[in-house]
Amino acid sequence: MKPIQVGLLGIGTVGGGTFKVLRRNQEEIRRRAGRGIEITMVADLDTERARSIVGDGVEVVSDARAVIANPQIDIVIELIGGCGIARSLVMQAIAAGKHVVTANKALLAVHGTEIFAAAHAKGVVVAFEAAVAGGIPIIKALREGLTANRIEWIAGIINGTTNFILSEMRSKGLDFGVVLKQAQALGYAESDPTFDIEGIDAAHKATIMSAIAFGTPVQFSAAYVEGITRLQAADIRYAEHLGYRIKLLGITKRRNDADGRGIELRVHPTLIPATRLIANVEGAMNAVVVNGDAVGSTLYYGKGAGAEPTASAVVADLVDVTRLITADPDHRVPHLAFQPDSLAATPILAIEQVITAFYLRLQVVDEAGVLANITRILAEHSISIDAVLQRPNRDAGAAGERQTDLIILTHDTLEGRMNAALAKMQALPTVLAPIVRIRKEELS
Structure with missing residues (x-):
């Protein structure tokens, strides 16, 4: 059977990792997918660097639109990031009948409802396991593994930079500013760490999980977001004395009581009992707890970022979409639990509620x-x-x-x-x- 042909938009850290993992494990991936998967075309502004990564046999272009226009390309991987040109390219790929795999949490958190509706209308898939918690298969767990459950709440450490900072503050008794500089020196934090330390990155991911868990439109603008910049070493120390640890959590909960009916969607520093497993997640690791009515609480733990952990999720999406393309149309399982005609109108509650x-x-x-x-x-x-x-x-x-x-x-x-x-x-x-x-x- 002819291999699935993939076009890659952006071959930075994650793109390079995706190419390497797909090539290194191609036999195993072929066995699991039912047919081969090959990246045959790459678009990147730095074509020279891109060619040095992919070598001969892969077409490299500087214009991403050339990948989308290629009729031989079955799946487009978007790894450019942001909500500007990436949104335009994803919408163009959908309009061209291409399936899309993306790791772009900001794009989906802000424009996800529009993108998913367009994909649904066109009959293509937008897969995004890599957009939340890197190598942890939390999207698949919510969409498939826990599909029998009424999800009650989700709470996650979904930003490795902030978890590293809080872990260092607790273990060494240092103030935020000191540890931030260490995190930047070690490569855990960007030179401009605003998206991480102000909770924006975590809020993008929490927004996506909330929409999947509760069947609502993606509503990043309704999330309450508070970062860790005002945390002091004294409070981490006092929390420890009281039997708690402080983590930056992304939280979404279903509420239906006298004080409010709706969904809580919030990111903020949170005291957690030190006896909880998630309270003991240290360094740059991620963890997500999902509570369902049938299964109770389940914990998902692993690396939330990095070239190959994120590539693991990207390739898993490629395999899922390949299975979908290959399967008999009468036996296909929808890849995305998104039905634009039946989205819940349940409101996101204000933080005061x-x-x-x-x-x-x-x-x-x-x-x-x-x-x-x-x-x-x-x-x-x-x-x-x-x-x-x-x-x-x-x-x-x-x-x-x-x-x-x-x-x-x-x-x-x-x-x-x-x-x-x-x-x-x-x-x-x-x-x-x-x-x-x-x-x-x-x-x-």
Whole structure:
């Protein structure tokens, strides 16, 4: 049987890894796919470098549109990234009747609904396992392995850069700025790390998982996004004393209760009990916990980035699409669980409607009555306390008064309710600095 011919747009780190993995494991891949898969055409602005990677026998061009226009190409791999030219090329490939494989989480998180609808109308597949958590097959798990389940919630460490930074801050007691510089020196963080440390990259991935899990349109603009730049070593230390670790999590939950009906979609630093497996995921590794009504909680762990881990997911998509092309039309299984005519209209809840527990750290004057005032305000807003920790702060204030750090863990409450309580507590004259607030999840 004639091999499937693939055109590759962009042969950077992941593109190069994809080409090498596909060539190195071609016999195994052919056996699993049922026919050969060959990258026969590559588009990259740096044609000289591209030729040095692919060698002879592969056509290299500088214009990606030439790949899409080639009638011999069955599948187009988009590894350019971003939402500009990549969006245009993906839409052109779909219009030309080409199947598409992409690792572009930003593109799908922002324009996914449009892209999937166009693919559905044209009868082609857009596969994107590599767009979320690199080599971890989380999209396949959500789409296929857990298809019998009503997904209740997903929580994931889905950005390796931030997990490396938080792991180093915890193990070495260093501040954020110091560890960020180390991460950049080691190649874990970009020279401009904004997308990682501000939570944007994780939010792109959480948005995609949420849409698949709950059958809703892709709605990145509705996600709540908070990064790790304001985290302090003191809070990581206090969390440890209380039996918790802080991770940047992407969280999406189904809600249907008196306080709100909809879907929570949020990315932010989160306290997790240190006994949870996901709390012990260290370094640049990724992990995702999915909770389904039938299976309970399942954990998926592995490398979330890198040339060959991501290439593993890209090639897996190539194999899936090849099987789809090869199968008898009457026995094909839709590759993407996306039905544009039956998307749920369930809204994404505003962050004020989210229900979670909280870690609070207040720098206060060390005198009688301070704790009583704080607990009174929390009680007035129907917020119950789970634990209190008090640690002396020997730094004298402006008036020479003694200071203390007051750490409070609360039970679950509405975010809006906590916002109102924080405003009242911040206004107290005995509260000497901005209150630190970190959300807390049990993930049980």
